[in-house]
Amino acid sequence: MSVNSFILLILLVVAGLQSAWAEVMVIHYPRASAKADSHVDYMHELLHEALVFFPNRYRLMPSQAQMQQGRAVHEMKNGTGEVDLLWTMSTDEREKNLIAIKIPLDKGLLCWRIPLVTTGNKHLFKSVKALHDMEHISAGQEQDWPDVKILESNGLPVATANSYEALFGMLEGGRFDYFPRSILEIWKEYDVHANRDLFINEEIALHYPTAYYFFVTPSKRQFAEDLNNGLEMLIQNGQFEKIFLKYHQASITKARLKHRTVLELQNPYLNPANMPLHRAELWLKP
Structure with a gap:
């Protein structure tokens, strides 16, 4: 284990001990409007494993009503309390108004x-x-x-x-x-x-270049910090990669991208300079 990983682990242990006496905070995410959200099981497992480091501190719940992306972003930006957490594609505007946890959940x-x-x-x-x-x-x-x-x-x-x-x-x-x-x-x-x-x-x-992140409403900064630290620990201990491949390896194989004509598009709505491209372990090129 590297020095940075050890320090992060100590911080997480301390945070976990503190959370044992903290009041449970309810975190709402948008209730899906789709018949079957292809991301929801994967996201829930990632969230569960990342928040294991903070026992009894958070409870995740869907919003009361079904909610599309645009409304969820609006509710989070305005701090209405309807939604605190969203997983979605990033844009410069979303990163300006919300807290982006810059770990690409889709590995690109x-x-x-x-x-x-x-x-x-x-x-x-x-x-x-x-x-x-x-x-x-x-x-x-x-x-x-x-x-x-x-x-x-x-x-x-x-x-x-x-x-x-x-x-x-x-x-x-x-x-x-x-x-x-x-x-x-x-x-x-x-x-x-x-x-x-x-x-x-x-x-x-x-x-086209993009990133798929967890976003947190600005009023829940401690949750955003804890979620980020929990995900970093999953990356360090190999759990993130294991969970990712559990849900997505079959789809990557089926896609047979090397046998397709690939058309490259530009994405003017997300500045590559703001993406964690320097961290090769966060990305996968099929």
Whole structure:
């Protein structure tokens, strides 16, 4: 164990002892609106293991109402108490208004996107070799996702919906041509919507730099510090990697990214200088 790891462990032990006499703080996260959130089990296990170092200090609970990203960010920014914790893609604006725990929960893989299409469009991208070949092919996204602006800023047309679940029906109904989904999400989503006429495209992948973090409302700074320290301990003892691969190794293998045409997009809404790119252990290139 390195000196820094040992010091962090001592601090966590002291914090854990203090928490035994502290009042339990309830931390609310958004109640999912999706039929099956492909991230929720992974996030809950990470949170549980990270907060083991602070026994009886925190209790996690979903918000009373279902909540989309845009509203959750608004509630956290304004300190309403409705939501304290959110896991989502980062933007410079979100980092300005909320506390970003700068440990990429996706190890950088959320930015690798595969098109979900209808079976009639399974070869829609067969002749696509460059980004300009996509100018007349429309993507679908939820209206408050950062991906909307990213895609549009790269010249790609986007149709939006006011809810995540509506996108699958819109895709099947031909309202747009493809639904770009992360390699960590698409397989479970395909299974959950097996009753629909959908197909996972095998020809291309979109890639743009981003990071997927835990965000904490500014009024819960001690929780943010404890969560950060707990995650750092999981990284140090190897648990973070073990949990990550438990949930995502199969999806990474299925994606077969080396056999796809990869189209690189720019992300003008997140400054790479603010990302922990110097920490190679936090990232994975499939």
